[in-house]
Amino acid sequence: MGIARIAWLMLTWRPLMRWMLAAGALFAASGATLVLTGVSHSVGVRLLVLVGTAIGLIPVTITGGMMFRAASDARAIGLAPQGELRVLAGMFTTLVAMALAAALAWSLVLGAGPGPGFAVPGHRIAAVVFVDALGAMTAFFLASYSLTRPRIPVLAILGPLLAVGLILGIEPDPHFPRPDSPNSEVFTLLAATVLAWLGFGTWFLGRSRLRTRAHGTNTIPWLLSRWVRVTGVRPQSLRIVLAGPLDARMTAALTFAACLALFAFIEIVTWLGGTSRHHGGAILFFLVVPYMAVAAGSATGALPGRARSLWLLGGLDRLGLFHLAEASAWRQFAASAGAALLACVLVDEFLLHSHGTEIPLLVIAGFAGVSMFYFQLFRTKGWPVGDIAVSALVCALWSGGIGLAQESARSPQLLPWLAPILLLDAALVLLLRWRARRRWQVIDWRVCKRPPTWKGWTGSS
C-alpha cells in the first residue's frame, strides 16, 4: 500500500473523521476563497479559515496514535515487504500534511490583506507555524500511542525531548504562534521533533528484535491488578462489571500521583530549559486540569456498551442500568476531578502562589467534565449527524470556556463572560441527561456495542 494511501486512510479512518475533515475543508476553502479573491478580509472570514483547519486537524491529532497502533499491530503489516516502514512513513506524512495545512491557514490569515497582522514575512509565519504544529501533533501522537499500551522505556526516552518541545512550543501566550519568536526556540522545537521521530522510528522498527519473550501482559495493568480487591458484595460487583475494578479511592490516588508527577516532571524540565518556575505551573493548569476533567468524563463512554453485561447478570432493567451508570460516572468523576483539584491547590499554595487566579479555569473544567460524561452516556446510537453536532457544541463550550478562563487570569474584565458559558454548560447537562435517560430505555446493544478497549487496561475486552 502506498504511503499517500496510508496517509489518506489515517485521515479518513472513522466516519466521524471523514465528516470533520469534509466540514473543515469546506469552511477553510470558503474562507480562503473569500480572502484570496479579495471579496472580504474581515475577522469573521479569517476565523472561518482557522476554524475549518482546526476541525480537520483535531481528529487525527487526538486519535493518531491509536489509529497507528491499530494499523501497525496487524501481523500482515509485519509480514509485508517494508510494511511497518511504510505505515510509519504514512503516519509521518499525515502529520506533515496537517502541519502544512495549519501553516498555510495561519500565513493566509495573518499575511493577507489589511488588518492586524505581524510585521514579519509570510514565509517566516508559515515556517514557525509548521514547526509548532508538527511538534505539537507529534507530542499528541506519541502520547496517544503510548496510552494504548504503556511502554515506560519509550516514554523515558521521548518524554524529555517532547517536554522541551512543548514548553518552548505551546507557551500559553496570547500571541501564539509567535512568528517573531527567536530562531533558537524554533530550531530547538524542530530538533526535538526530529529526534522524537528518529527515536520512535528506531524503536518501532526494531521492536520485534528487542522483544526477548512473548508478552502476555502489560506492565501497568499487571501492577494495578495487584491492588484490585473483589469482595463478592453485590453493589460492588455490579459496579466492577460495569465500570472496571479500580475503585474510587484508587482512581483518586492514581490521579493525584499522576498530577504531582507530571508537575514535578515539568518543573525539572523547565528548570533544565532555563525558563521560569511559574511557566511550568501554568502549563500544569493549562493542559492537565482541563484534560483531567475531560478524560474523567470521557471514561464514561464505555458504560453504555458495557451495561449489556448486566442486562441478564444484574437483573436490572434498562432504566436501572442508566441510574447505575450515572452513579458510577459521578463517583469516578468526583474521584479523579477531586484529586486533580487537590493537586492543583497544593501546587498553587506551596509553589506557584497565583492567589486564586486559576479558580475560574477549575470551575469551567469541572462543568466541561460533567457535560462530557453526560454526552458519553447520551451516545448510544453510534455517530448519527445530530450527535456529531452535539459533540461539536460540547467541544466548543469546553475549548471556548477554557480559553476564556485562561485569559481571565490576565484580564479580569473577561470574568463576567464566563457566566453565560457556565449557564450554557448547565443547560446542556440537563438536556443531555434527559435525552440519555430516554435513549437508555430503548438501548439496542446490536448498535451500541462494547468498545474495543485496549488489551489489558482496566476495561473489559
Add this chain to the structure above:
Amino acid sequence: MSQPVLSARGLGKVIKGRTILKDVHVEEHRGSVIGVIGRNGAGKTTLLDILLGFSPPTSGESRLFGHDSLALPATVKGRIGFVPQQDELIPMITGAQHLALHSSLHPRWNGDLVARLARTWEVPLDRPVQILSVGERQKLSSLLALGHDPELLVLDEPAASLDPLARRRFLQELLEISSDRTRTILFSTHIVSDLERVADRIWILREGALAWSGDLDTLKESVVRLQVRARRALPAGLALPHALRQQVRETWASALVSQWSPGEVQDLRDSLDAEIEVQSLGLEDLFVELHA
C-alpha cells in the same frame, strides 16, 4: 403442552437499512438442545441477541418463559445463562475473582458444579484474565454462565476457539447437563459435527430467514437428494414435487426434496420412465445443499 421456554413470531431486524433478520418464527420447549447454524452474517448472533432482549426487533416479538424479551423480570433473568461470542471478562482480575463477582450477583450458586467443571475443563482460576488464552477465556465464560444452574443456557459459538479435545469435553459436559431434560440449551455454531453430536433440534438460518427449524432426525429423514436418470429427455419446465432446489439437464436431474414419500417417488418413476435414486445426506451435505 407446557408453556414454551422461548418463542418468536415474525421477528425482523433492520440495522442502518440492512435487513439482518426477516420473519423468523420459532417455538421451543423445555429440555431441547437447539443448534443454530448458518453462514457468516446469516443473523445467528442477532437472533440470539433479540431473543435475550439485548436488541429490540424491528418487527415481531420474542418471549422467554412467557415474558417479553425486552422486559424480562429479574426472576426470569436469573433462570438464563449466556455465553457471548466475544467474552465480556474483565482483564485485570482472575478467574476466581470472576467467580466471586458472579456468585454475588445470583441468589443461588452451584459451587460444587463450578469446581467440578473448572477441574474437568482445566480452567486456570488463579491467573488474571489478560494472560489467559482465548480458549481458556471461553471456558471461563462458560463456567460463569453455568454457575447458577440456568434453566435456559444460550451459547453463541461456545466452542469456536477450543482445541478438539477441549471441545469434545465441553460438549460432553453440555450433554450431561441437558440429560435430565429440565434444561434447554440454545447454541450457535459453525461446526456441523458439534451440532450433530449434541443437538436434537436445529434452526438453519439463510440470509436472515429461517430455512429450516425442527428435529435434527426429521431433517435428515425428510430431506433427501433425488438423482433422476430418464431413458428419454425430461420435459422442459419439469418441477419435481417438494423440491427445495433442482437441476435438470436433458435426461438427468438432481433435486433436494423435503417431505418426500416412497409412494411419490414410485409415481415419479412411472411418470418420467426413469431410474430414481434416493440419497440420504449428512448434516454437512444438507447445509451445503441448502446454501448452494
